[in-house]
Amino acid sequence: MKLFEHEAKEIFRSFNMPTPPGGVAKTPAEAKKRAVEVGKPVVVKALVLSGKRGKAGGVKFADTPEEAEKFAEEILAMRINDLPVEAVLIEEKLDIQQEIYAGITIDRNERKYVVIGSAAGGMSIEELAEQSPEKIIKMHVDPNLGFQAYEAREMAIAMGFKGKQINQLGSFFLKLWNIVDAFDVELTEINPLILAKDGRFLAADARLNIDDNSLYRHKDFIEKIKREPVEQNERERLATENDMAYVELDGNIACICNGAGLTMATLDAVSVYGGKASTFLDLGGGADAKRVERGIEIAMMYSNVKAILVNIMAGITRCDDVARGILSARDDGDIKVPLVIRMVGTNEEEGQEILNKAGIPFLKTMEDAASKIVELAKEVA
Amino acid sequence: MAILVNKDTRVIVQGITGGQGTFHSGAMLEYGTKIVAGVTPGKAGESIHGIPVFDSVREAKDAHDATASIIFVPAPFAGDAAMEAIAADLNPVVVITEHVPVKDEIRMIHEAKRKGITVIGPNTPGVITPGAKQKVAIMPGHVFSAGEVGLMSRSGTLTYEIAAGMTNAGIGISTALGLGGDPCVGLTTIEAVKLFEQDKDTKALVVVGEIGGDAEERAAAYIKKNYDLPVVGFIAGRTAPPGKRMGHAGAIISGSSGTAAAKIKAMNDAGIAVAEKPSDVARLLKEIM
Numbered sequence: 001m002k003l004f005e006h007e008a009k010e011i012f013r014s015f016n017m018p019t020p021p022g023g024v025a026k027t028p029a030e031a032k033k034r035a036v037e038v039g040k041p042v043v044v045k046a047l048v049l050s051g052k053r054g055k056a057g058g059v060k061f062a063d064t065p066e067e068a069e070k071f072a073e074e075i076l077a078m079r080i081n082d083l084p085v086e087a088v089l090i091e092e093k094l095d096i097q098q099e100i101y102a103g104i105t106i107d108r109n110e111r112k113y114v115v116i117g118s119a120a121g122g123m124s125i126e127e128l129a130e131q132s133p134e135k136i137i138k139m140h141v142d143p144n145l146g147f148q149a150y151e152a153r154e155m156a157i158a159m160g161f162k163g164k165q166i167n168q169l170g171s172f173f174l175k176l177w178n179i180v181d182a183f184d185v186e187l188t189e190i191n192p193l194i195l196a197k198d199g200r201f202l203a204a205d206a207r208l209n210i211d212d213n214s215l216y217r218h219k220d221f222i223e224k225i226k227r228e229p230v231e232q233n234e235r236e237r238l239a240t241e242n243d244m245a246y247v248e249l250d251g252n253i254a255c256i257c258n259g260a261g262l263t264m265a266t267l268d269a270v271s272v273y274g275g276k277a278s279t280f281l282d283l284g285g286g287a288d289a290k291r292v293e294r295g296i297e298i299a300m301m302y303s304n305v306k307a308i309l310v311n312i313m314a315g316i317t318r319c320d321d322v323a324r325g326i327l328s329a330r331d332d333g334d335i336k337v338p339l340v341i342r343m344v345g346t347n348e349e350e351g352q353e354i355l356n357k358a359g360i361p362f363l364k365t366m367e368d369a370a371s372k373i374v375e376l377a378k379e380v381a
Numbered sequence: 382m383a384i385l386v387n388k389d390t391r392v393i394v395q396g397i398t399g400g401q402g403t404f405h406s407g408a409m410l411e412y413g414t415k416i417v418a419g420v421t422p423g424k425a426g427e428s429i430h431g432i433p434v435f436d437s438v439r440e441a442k443d444a445h446d447a448t449a450s451i452i453f454v455p456a457p458f459a460g461d462a463a464m465e466a467i468a469a470d471l472n473p474v475v476v477i478t479e480h481v482p483v484k485d486e487i488r489m490i491h492e493a494k495r496k497g498i499t500v501i502g503p504n505t506p507g508v509i510t511p512g513a514k515q516k517v518a519i520m521p522g523h524v525f526s527a528g529e530v531g532l533m534s535r536s537g538t539l540t541y542e543i544a545a546g547m548t549n550a551g552i553g554i555s556t557a558l559g560l561g562g563d564p565c566v567g568l569t570t571i572e573a574v575k576l577f578e579q580d581k582d583t584k585a586l587v588v589v590g591e592i593g594g595d596a597e598e599r600a601a602a603y604i605k606k607n608y609d610l611p612v613v614g615f616i617a618g619r620t621a622p623p624g625k626r627m628g629h630a631g632a633i634i635s636g637s638s639g640t641a642a643a644k645i646k647a648m649n650d651a652g653i654a655v656a657e658k659p660s661d662v663a664r665l666l667k668e669i670m
Contacts, residue, residue, distance in 0.1 A: 106483060106487075106564065106565065108564045108565060108594045108595075108596070108631070109569070109594070109595070109596070109599065111486070111487055111490045111491065111565045111566075112487065112491075113487070126636050126637070143487050143488060143490075143491040144491065181484075184482055184483070184484050186483055211482050211483050211484070212480075212630075213456060213480045213481060213482045213483065213630070214482035214483075214484065216457060217482070245626075245627070245628035247622075247625045247626075247627060247628075249622060257538070258538050259536055259537045259538030259539060259628075260536055260562060260591075260627055260628025260629040260632060261534065261535065261536020261537065261538065261539030261540070261562075261589070261591055261617045261628075261629070261632075262536065262537075262538040262539045262542055262617075263627070263628060264539075264591060264592070264617035264618040264621060264627050264628070264632065265539055265542070265615075265617040265658075265659055267618075267620050267621070268617065268618070268619045268620050268658075269658055270620075271619070271620045272657060272658065276620075277620065280621075280627055280628070282628040285519070285537070313538040313539075313541050313542045313545070314521075315519075315520065315521030315524065315537075315538065315541050316408075316519065316521065344545065345521065345524065345541070345545070346521065346523075365660065366542070366658065366659060366660065367658060367660060
């Protein structure tokens with residue numbers, strides 16, 4: 001679950017991590033009001049769950065409340081990475097001495113959390129890693145001990161800070177770790193973390209993603225922020241409700257399969273034969289007749305879909321069950337585009353017989369099925 | 382011979398009284414797996430398919446001399462179940478459960494590491510050794526035939542697809558291993574290669590990878606340096622868009638890392654024959670073995 005900047009900062013503040021004063025505005029008039037409250041020049045920032053916000057023009061500095069109002073109007077009308085901007089964050093513009101990068105994420109190879117810091121903040125960590133990898137300090141967190149205060153200070157020292165800043169910045173990193181630990185965070189970044197001219201360290205930005213698998217532990221928090229954990233369209237929502245994995249793409253062939261790896265491989269096979277997938281739909285393990293039928297219904301709701309390929313490797317799943325699901329979807333009139341079925345494995349013959357009787361074409365190999373569906377999709381398009 | 386699971390493996394099923402646990406215990410028994418006990422806290426004295434149920438892993442192990450565990454416990458409790466199996470020194474510990482919080486995964490993986498225990502998964506279809514007629518897995522036994530090729534994969538049905546293709550082509554498998562579809566898993570690709578390397582009866586390897594992370598790149602670099610036997614690779618997700626999780630939590634291209642292109646290149650550089658389609662795996666094996 002990705003948090004909006006203001007939501008992440010609410011967590012930051014609850015851990016006594018300083019953030020610039022300000023507030024959220026949903027209209028230009030509200031933005032003006034917030035700027036008056038701040039009483040100083042402000043920054044107007046789009047609240048969207050997307051990176052590269054600044055590059056897209058979603059961050060602007062305003063000297064007066066009137067200017068803040070005007071910028072808010074512009075930004076609220078924008079779409080950033082195809083996401084609408086529904087609110088802006090108005091915050092005091094800081095007098096910057098230095099921009100710092102601070103983050104914590106998971107190192108998949110070490111299977112440990114890794115704390116990342118750099119005195120050269122402001123740009124993306126990927127660019128930084130490319131241009132000056134020596135400026136990035138990384139420290140792995142001991143899975144049993146957690147991140148220790150002395151390690152946080154060592155981090156600040158390694159980043160080149162001196163004197164009382166070692167304790168100040170160290171404490172920032174320690175708080176960030178405590179947040180990660182408390183909220184099952186899989187990725188957090190503060191970029192920039194600002195060292196202001198007056199010597200304070202403040203989190204000017206905040207990115208925070210909570211592990212989706214841990215959300216059952218954070219029900220109170222989700223209730224408090226009053227929104228759904230993930231923004232989904234109707235089709236995505238239905239797929240989630242039915243415990244299916246669903247991703248929309250920009251082609252026109254829906255691939256309905258069982259298992260994530262097989263579904264990805266099926267998308268790839270469609271592309272080998274010159275087609276393009278519209279839909280990744282993984283029915284999951286134990287796909288029975290009902291799930292297959294439901295999967296087809298959901299896939300058909302996406303207007304891009306011009307053909308459907310069902311590819312089932314039946315281990316636990318049974319081919320006769322799959323066949324019955326397809327039959328039922330067809331009889332209900334759900335299938336309005338060409339359809340190709342490929343299934344192998346448990347009860348293959350029984351499944352084949354059901355489809356044969358119903359006059360639904362059935363292919364034995366993934367290759368034949370992929371090339372056939374590409375051909376059919378071309379005829380329709 | 383084989384890796385991780387052999388004829389002497391004696392299995393405990395944690396979560397045996399749940400729907401999945403009961404169903405797959407039946408399938409494992411039918412295949413030939415020596416399941417000696419089940420565990421569901423609070424349900425001692427019951428029996429499932431004639432297998433006695435215990436309240437704790439320690440009691441089950443002591444009573445039936447178990448060596449390994451397979452876990453079907455729901456995600457919120459799976460981390461704890463794995464810790465219990467690790468504490469009882471069962472090895473390997475196979476975690477079938479999907480959607481385990483990553484924090485719990487990290488804890489179990491490192492505790493197992495400390496004790497020299499292999500955790501497989503989470504979010505894995507398990508391990509099967511066809512020659513011993515033993516599976517600690519939800520894999521359908523009938524698609525795997527016994528032989529000399531080691532098979533490892535990050536996915537389930539794609540593994541069955543490739544195994545079935547191998548079986549049809551008359552190529553057998555020493556051990557097939559699901560590594561798990563999550564970003565953090567116990568046994569990694571490179572560690573699995575090292576296990577197969579030590580198995581005298583594995584004469585070739587199939588490495589089935591997918592987008593996300595760089596486990597395949599690391600394994601390819603290791604294979605290039607250290608592994609002399611033939612290797613065939615397959616990478617799923619060549620057409621996956623960046624930033625989208627393709628079903629598996631670990632299958633995501635973030636920024637420029639984790640792409641199929643980078644993995645295929647690393648495999649090619651290591652002299653691994655990379656299949657374009659799943660069915661090419663068996664064909665390539667025939668060519669190079």
